[in-house]
Amino acid sequence: MTIGDGHDLKSRIFAGDEVLQACYDNERVLQRGDSGSAVKKVQEALMILGIPVPKVGANGVFGGETEIAVRSYQEARRLKVDGIIGAETIGNLDSEFYTGPPEPSTSPSTEPQMSKISTPLKPESPVRSPRASTVRLEGESPVEPKVPPVPPVKEPKVPSVEAVPGLKPLPPVKEVHVPPVPSVREVSARPEHTxxxxxxxxxxxxxxxxxxxxxxxxxxxxxxxxxxxxxxxxxxxxxxxxxxxxxxxxxxxxxxxxxxxxxxxxxxxxxxxxxxxxxxxxxxxxxxxxxxxxxxxxxxxxxxxxxxxxxxxxxxxx
The missing domain is CATH 2.60.120 (Jelly Rolls)
Incomplete structure (x- = not known):
């Protein structure tokens, strides 16, 4: 079992679990009588997919109810129905919960420290922008360019609602009485029994x-x-x-x-x-x-x- 060799479980619920990865690599199986966090993850995944384990829930113990739930999942997905978690079953479960690779995390940028010089220095650009010179013919006085005046922009007038012909005022909205919602009776949990x-x-x-x-x-x-x-x-x-x-x-x-x-x-x-x-x-x-x-x-x-x-x-x- 090697995590990181390219043949790994990818979903968030199963990735990194050494026991489930060993099942995926055909090195072991989970079956009736096993227990632990890997069994609990499989039970939780089955219940999320709508296959209940009604009496024991996700207790981390691979018992009779868990085996029935695994068989039900294998039958529904047309897998080999054997009631154990092997490479085929855990691989199929992992593909159902895999949502794609995680987005790359962006590390916070380190702000540069500001200089303690009271007046910041402004370097002079080596390229100077050319200045426009006044056009002048020989023997004439300089001619200043004339800029035409910009006419003022008139604010458009929006007609009032009353000025629109044929528009009738809306009738007043009547208050709708909403009856109170009856309280829902809470059913207590099932009592404990032997x-x-x-x-x-x-x-x-x-x-x-x-x-x-x-x-x-x-x-x-x-x-x-x-x-x-x-x-x-x-x-x-x-x-x-x-x-x-x-x-x-x-x-x-x-x-x-x-x-x-x-x-x-x-x-x-x-x-x-x-x-x-x-x-x-x-x-x-x-x-x-x-x-x-x-x-x-x-x-x-x-x-x-x-x-x-x-x-x-x-x-x-x-």
């Missing part, structure tokens, strides 16, 4: 559709409040505090149909096959004093699943 995933299947190179997170309504149609959300792409389980009634809305972001089954710790089990870009609802309820500790086991049909879930509850943490 989310653990148990990996049971290896990652796949199947194509993914880029996740698009819509605006989350604060209350669903049954009057339950928004609790939390995330993405499932493998078998996992969720431990969380909630109310007596819990409602999952699960959307399939994959290009193929996916089957999911959710099992609650109280014995309830629900499953469905969700077509591409469709959604399904799952309801669970239990009696007891709120808040209640819930555990859900999630089973998916394959390692190509990409399911975005939203959880609503009649009790949410403050």
């Amino acid at each position: 989310l653990r995933h148990v990996k049971t299947k290896p990652p796949s190179t199947a194509p993914f559709a880029a996740p698009v997170t819509p605006e989350i309504p604060p209350v669903n149609s049954q009057g339950r409040k928004f609790h939390s959300s995330g993405i499932w792409n493998e078998d996992s389980y969720l431990e969380i505090q909630g109310g007596q009634s819990m409602h999952f809305k699960v959307k399939n972001l994959h290009v193929h149909a996916s089957t999911i089954r959710i099992k609650a710790e109280n014995g309830e089990s629900q499953g469905a096959t969700i077509q591409a870009q469709d959604a399904a609802d799952f309801e669970f309820s239990i009696a007891g004093k709120e808040p209640l500790d819930w555990r859900f086991d999630i089973e998916t049909d394959s390692d190509t699943a990409l399911l975005e879930w939203y959880l609503y509850s009649n009790w949410v943490p403050e």
Whole structure:
């Protein structure tokens, strides 16, 4: 890895990063399990391009969500879909953020020190300008040239508005009443909860559709409040505090149909096959004093699943 050898990353976000430059030079790759500032720069670049990492954000850890985002970018740009940052992927990202070479900086000019001589010296020019002499014929007195007088310039008169025929005065402007803008209710951030995933299947190179997170309504149609959300792409389980009634809305972001089954710790089990870009609802309820500790086991049909879930509850943490 040599920075400055002519084969360098050029964008402001990636230039000078030794790890990313090594990826660009085919000396290493960034993949699941890596961490550091180079991973964080890639996560930030993906989110700027509209490919979200909804749960973890730009935390500098190359986890499952980051791998899904990288695969989505590679699929959208027709690159090799392998979920790792190699020479092809980092080079393509760098070209999208490169805006051209920086403008050359101009160093401030140093003003010369002024001489302390009280009267500045003025050098005399070696070339003297010729002086016009008076034209005189032999035997005549000198003739002074006559300069014709310049006539005064008359100031043009601009006609007044009243003098323009057929011009009618404008009607008075009526005051327009602007109604006050209603205040926008601020939706609080998603509450913290315990989310653990148990990996049971290896990652796949199947194509993914880029996740698009819509605006989350604060209350669903049954009057339950928004609790939390995330993405499932493998078998996992969720431990969380909630109310007596819990409602999952699960959307399939994959290009193929996916089957999911959710099992609650109280014995309830629900499953469905969700077509591409469709959604399904799952309801669970239990009696007891709120808040209640819930555990859900999630089973998916394959390692190509990409399911975005939203959880609503009649009790949410403050």
